[in-house]
Amino acid sequence: MQPDRGWVLVNIETIxxxxxxxxxxxxxxxxxxxxxxxxxxxxxxxxxxxHQLVTRSPGHAHPGHDTFHEYEAPGTYAITLxxxxxxxxxxxxxxxxxxxxxxxxxxxxSAPFTAEERTSRLVADLCTDRPQPPDC
Numbered sequence: 001m002q003p004d005r006g007w008v009l010v011n012i013e014t015i016x017x018x019x020x021x022x023x024x025x026x027x028x029x030x031x032x033x034x035x036x037x038x039x040x041x042x043x044x045x046x047x048x049x050x051h052q053l054v055t056r057s058p059g060h061a062h063p064g065h066d067t068f069h070e071y072e073a074p075g076t077y078a079i080t081l082x083x084x085x086x087x088x089x090x091x092x093x094x095x096x097x098x099x100x101x102x103x104x105x106x107x108x109x110s111a112p113f114t115a116e117e118r119t120s121r122l123v124a125d126l127c128t129d130r131p132q133p134p135d136c
Contacts (some may be wrong), residue, residue, distance in 0.1 A: 071115035091095030
């Protein structure tokens, strides 16, 4: 997620993204070697505040981001990403890839973070002055 600093701002976009790289696997079945490739095809973000985003995009970093959420209230949240995977396989000696029937899902959650409200104000002097001005 961006920003990734342990806190985000209320009413400002929190960007989410994941790695869309297919995952290669290798196994044997009945003495035959089998290559399996799992490909992510659907991403569901649960933002922990009652809102979800379902998308086929893995997301992108700022400034070209397309997957994000704006928290409406301060609080502590965690984002859960559930990924739906499609698959294909091929048996050693046969160059043809075959589709796997059905799909699989995995879920992962971010570390908890806080959504915070910040206010700014104009002050007469520098807040780093000593003694500190009363309006800081």
